[in-house]
Structures are given as C-alpha cells and as structure tokens.
Amino acid sequence: xxxxxxxxxxxxxxxxxxxxxxxxxxxxxxxxxxxxxxxxxxxxxxxxxxxxxxxxxxxxxxxxxxxxxxxxxxxxxxxxxxxxxxxxxxxxxxxxxxxxxxxxxxxxxxxxxxxxxxxxxxxxxxxxxxxxxxxxxxxxxxxxxxxxxxxxxxxxxxxxxxxxxxxxxxxxxxxxxxxxxxxxxxxxxxxxxxxxxxxxxxxxxxxxxxxxxxxxxxxxxxxxxxxxxxxxxxxxxxxxxxxxxxxxxxxxxxxxxxxxxxxxxxxxxxxxxxxxxxxx
Numbered sequence: 001x002x003x004x005x006x007x008x009x010x011x012x013x014x015x016x017x018x019x020x021x022x023x024x025x026x027x028x029x030x031x032x033x034x035x036x037x038x039x040x041x042x043x044x045x046x047x048x049x050x051x052x053x054x055x056x057x058x059x060x061x062x063x064x065x066x067x068x069x070x071x072x073x074x075x076x077x078x079x080x081x082x083x084x085x086x087x088x089x090x091x092x093x094x095x096x097x098x099x100x101x102x103x104x105x106x107x108x109x110x111x112x113x114x115x116x117x118x119x120x121x122x123x124x125x126x127x128x129x130x131x132x133x134x135x136x137x138x139x140x141x142x143x144x145x146x147x148x149x150x151x152x153x154x155x156x157x158x159x160x161x162x163x164x165x166x167x168x169x170x171x172x173x174x175x176x177x178x179x180x181x182x183x184x185x186x187x188x189x190x191x192x193x194x195x196x197x198x199x200x201x202x203x204x205x206x207x208x209x210x211x212x213x214x215x216x217x218x219x220x221x222x223x224x225x226x227x228x229x230x231x232x233x234x235x236x237x238x239x240x241x242x243x244x245x246x247x248x249x250x251x252x253x254x255x256x257x258x259x260x261x262x263x264x265x266x267x268x269x270x271x272x273x274x275x276x277x278x279x280x
Contacts, residue, residue, distance in 0.1 A: 007061040021066075
C-alpha cells in the first residue's frame, strides 16, 4: 500500500513569523492535490548546522531559506546547483538520502516577475542597488537578461567593487558591461530599470538612491513587499512605473515547488488568493 503521509517542508530564517511562504506553497499544493505540511521555523545563524542535522533525522523533504541564512546554507549543503555555486547563495534545500542539495531560485523569481509585468532587461541601463546577499543572489539571472550595462551601487561602495570583480568574467561571457556607479555623481544620468536589493525599506526612512536618478520612464522594482518603502515613494513622486517584491516571492516559490515536486504551479491567481485570505 502506497504511503500518502504528507511530506514535511519549512521556511527557515530570522525572523520568519510574517513569511507568506507556507500559504503560497499550500496554494500550489492544492493545484495538484499534493498533501504536505509547511512550517515557519525561526533559526539564527549559530543554530543552523545543528538544526539541519535535526531536519534530516526528522525526515523533512525540503527547506526554503531566507535571510540571514542563505550564504550559510550554501556553505553547509553537500551538493549545489551551478547557480548556487555562482551566487554563493541557497534559498532552496532538498533533503534526499540524508544529503542536503542546495539551489537558488531568487534570480529566476525576479526575472519571471519582471517578464510577467512586461519589463525587458535586454539592452537597458539597469541599476542594482545593494551589495549584500539579496543582490548577489540575483546577479547571475540579471546578467543573463543581457542589459547593455548593469550598474552596481551600495552605501558602502567598496562592497559594490568586490561584487564587480566577482561577476566581471560572467558578465563578459554574456556581453554585458558591468560598472560600479557613484550615485551621487550628477553626471550618471537616469536609468531604464532600478532594482532595490537593500533592506532600506525596513531599516530607514530614507531611500538608498537620490530621486534625480528616476524619470517617468524608469521602471522601479523593490524586492521588499507589503509596505510603501521610501524608494517606492520616490517612484510615485516621479510618475515612474513601480513594482514591489511580492511577485518575485511567488515566482521563486514556484520554482522551489517545481524542484521538490517536479510540477510547475500556476502563479497567476496566487496574489488574488492571498488577498482573499486577507494575508496581503
């Protein structure tokens, strides 16, 4: 007799109490009548190694990894996808045969969301704001989107310089020019697409960039969702097109779901489903 006990999944990070991932994965599972359990588990960095051992012994099938654990997860997985190796980031762990297989779906989530919103990166001047884990996690897919020039900037510009050196060869193989941008230089001009990968919407009332970089033709994308960040307020003030990161969250979850279940869910109704559940 076939065992149909629900498989066990969770999102791990610190904090995770407001994560929408359990709701999104249960909505996906409902599309295929797949029984599963999906929890939120608050784990700090120093606990991760011992907790991963527990997940293996408790027969978990997979984990989504959020901040601040993505680089640590990359270091602790026994096997990694090519993209996880490139980005040095893992947001999706599959547990098979007592081994941890790490992958990253953040970049594909971002690109799919941009594409669904009619935003094309090819031949654009694109500015990526931030040089931490969230920015590095999407770099491979951004470069593969082939903007003519991908500009990198950060409050601590030295971090953007390190990023540029890390990604220089990968960008060159995709015919993308990579540059570090001093956003306080008034001669930089404006950008076609600006992506905010900083936590400024959580930690500051100030936008990470000057408003002069935004025109009404700029597409502004903030990876943060669920609030009107200072960056989004700037976009609105300049009559620019703007999007928050909810679509990216849904799309990266869909790719994680595909990795675990070998089925591609329909993402088109998830935002309205979450709204009807009064979760957004």
